[in-house]
Amino acid sequence: MKHLSILALIFSASGVVAADDPKLAARLATFNNDIKPIIDKSCIGCHGKDGKKPKAGFNATTLEGLEKGGNEEGKGITWGDASKSSLYTLSYQGSTARDQEKAMPPKKSKSVPLTTDQLAKLKAWIEAK
Numbered sequence: 001m002k003h004l005s006i007l008a009l010i011f012s013a014s015g016v017v018a019a020d021d022p023k024l025a026a027r028l029a030t031f032n033n034d035i036k037p038i039i040d041k042s043c044i045g046c047h048g049k050d051g052k053k054p055k056a057g058f059n060a061t062t063l064e065g066l067e068k069g070g071n072e073e074g075k076g077i078t079w080g081d082a083s084k085s086s087l088y089t090l091s092y093q094g095s096t097a098r099d100q101e102k103a104m105p106p107k108k109s110k111s112v113p114l115t116t117d118q119l120a121k122l123k124a125w126i127e128a129k
Contacts, residue, residue: 023129030125031063038118039066042091042111043104073102082123095119 039060047060047070054060058070066087069076073086082088093103095113105111114122 027125027128028063030128034121035125038114038122042094042114042118045111046105046109077126080127080129082126085126088119088122088126091122092119 043060047054047056047058048065049061054065054070056070056072058073058076059065059068065076067075067077069086073090076085076087078084090102090104091114093100094105095115097103098107098113105113
């Protein structure tokens with residue numbers, strides 16, 4: 001019961017923060033509605049599924065993990081600039097240049113690359129002001 005109270009407090013506090021910051025609220029809503037399903041389909045298998053250690057230290061199970069990025073490619077998200085966000089640049093390579101060494105998902109993976117529409121959504125979300 002104690003744990004439930006703590007979780008309720010955390011979720012309430014994050015809701016208050018989002019309500020106070022319309023930009024953050026919009027970013028979270030877009031993440032939950034549009035971006036998370038894309039990540040779940042194409043990234044989660046290697047970067048955080050079922051409690052397994054995420055490959056390359058890139059934890060795609062949370063927004064914080066996406067922002068941080070992995071051990072090798074720097075920040076996952078640089079808000080306002082998709083070209084400096086490894087999440088976008090490596091996903092773009094995975095869709096347009098699968099033979100590139102760092103393309104995500106890699107060619108040998110069973111995961112599907114992002115579509116043009118999904119890449120556009122990801123880019124717009126990262127670059128939203």
